[in-house]
Amino acid sequence: MSHEWNFAERVGRVEPSATVAVGNKASELTEQGVDVVDLSVGEPDFPTPKRIRETGQQAIEAGHTGYTSSNGLLELRKAVSTDLKGKGVACEPDNVIVSPGAKQSLFETMQALVDEGDEVVLLDPAWVSYEAMAKIAGADLTRIDLGQHEFQLEPALDELTAALSNETQLLVVNSPSNPTGAVFSDAALKGVRDLAVEHGITVISDEIYDRIVYDADPTSLASLDGMAERTVTVNGFSKAYAMTGWRLGYLAAPEPLVSQVSKVHSHSVTCAANFVQRAGVEALRSVETEVAEMVAAFENRRDLVVDLLADRGKEIPRPEGAFYAMIPTEEGPNDDMEWCDRAIEDAHVAAVPGTAFNAPGYARISYAASEGRLREGFSRLAEEGLI
Template identity: 85%
Template structure:
């Protein structure tokens, strides 16, 4: 085939490939070569999807739920989502919900509906890798607030946030519990966000994908605070709490004027989430509390192992209060976190994600959504290579 010179859209050139996916691909390639890799890079529970969810999905296929659905989602799922959000103090009806193929799609549609070229989007660093990419695809200019100097907590950084947010700000993204830090923001921190959002009439995207996975703190919904329901887009999904990563199911909840506009993007891109998967989502919200509690208990135990293993090596980190990630300082080995992660996978055969991917240089993110045995093995390998 003859070669031709391609000209690509400027919006694609604004973004880099996902660093987390790149690390996962590198780990997969080594595994294909027969290398035993301890993969601590992936944000995926190592538990199977609960049996009742799997069975509901199978039955939904058998019952013929393999057609298109209404674009915004089947009524039963939107009703179940709204009931769940009401239980957290968020005023929400089924008409306020759009069901999407994964929470990432919900974020993408929200940005497309609200952000114009040159609009300011404020991120709290360290920030999940795709916030920047999705915002840049929408044409946003980014302003970043560093929480790293405050132990990844938001409350002591509220003055910094106040200096960043203005009447010119279009959107603020808040992720609690946080990927990559595991921080859970306090009620006072959320009130501080509320005060700034109301003062400057800013839309807040509340990414609550890890809200069911907490240990020492309660995950609060921003839309439940006075004055926030009319200016908050709540994004959540089923991948983490219900171990449904491959099912690709998420949702957003927002005021109806925004739902109307998001629905345009939704209908012209993905049409709808998979029919039978939506039925499985209803089952997830209604009947697997025991399985969720068991997973969270396991993650909490693994968190303790990670914190203790690091302490044994003289590395003290803020204890994650939610999600299943920890940020490891790389400054006592290679100062470059990219170099640290390259050495980790090449020499120790342990996969981790460079902190630079989250705008947090000097750290590496590890996921403890892996068995206790693999965690201990991975940290022993890192210690043997003088990486911790």
């Protein structure tokens, strides 16, 4: 006799991650012997810097394999606090919770702040998991389209002003942005500040790409007057330090929020891995040279992608940070899902449909791949008439 499963309604609100689904498809084809140019994954193609790896190994050998305090090692929370203070953010170690990945910090924050029917505002195109996390928490979503403004927030401040109210519970800001690579101007962030203060809104500032910038100097939202007391700053080690598989992130927030998130944290993940946290301390203290080298490589690849598209008559806003670009698909098939299906099936190039980010008509590519693979991928797309 088969068992009848009754699943929680909150699980039915969300779809599987589109980025993960594309990555799985690319892996399946690769296992079948197909040479896939994977431009879907948001993962640096560099090894974790040597000193970080060695610190993690030494920590294991020294026996640092047990639990830490739930909110994280004091040494790491001090290092995070020092780093944030360097960006103008008022932050003490007690304001920090260390998590197994920045994604966990975002999830826990949503769980602590959002009740059924609360309004959460997203800036589109938005990273796929914001919507899923908000829906699991029971949120009603309001979305602001930045696509009509070349992915910049400043020209959309009037629309944001019209959308926010005293009933808005949470606004999510991601700069530098995944999927667009946009870095929001100080004027845009001050506009956010003014609206958040006026309406008493809490803001999540996802700054996971803040060290991967080219033509801009990003501002940490919590550094603006009036924002320290209403901002949850989320960051981590996956992108800038090529530590995706280490799973290490953090949030920094005022004490009232920290005390509530700590409940979710302690009853779910307990703590981040001990030896990984020790490697994180080393990352913040000693590998800026390696980070700068990676960023220089990403910038060269960004320029290559922009040029390769321009050669095919496609002009795109030049990404100022992260390692993504949004490619318009209107000149090929009108449906970005179809475009991405053709890309992987016919050209064997993996890209993520813009629909996943609430940006139909685009495909997101990651240039966290070698210049040789980027050239190969774009050559294949051109051969199939996709660019």
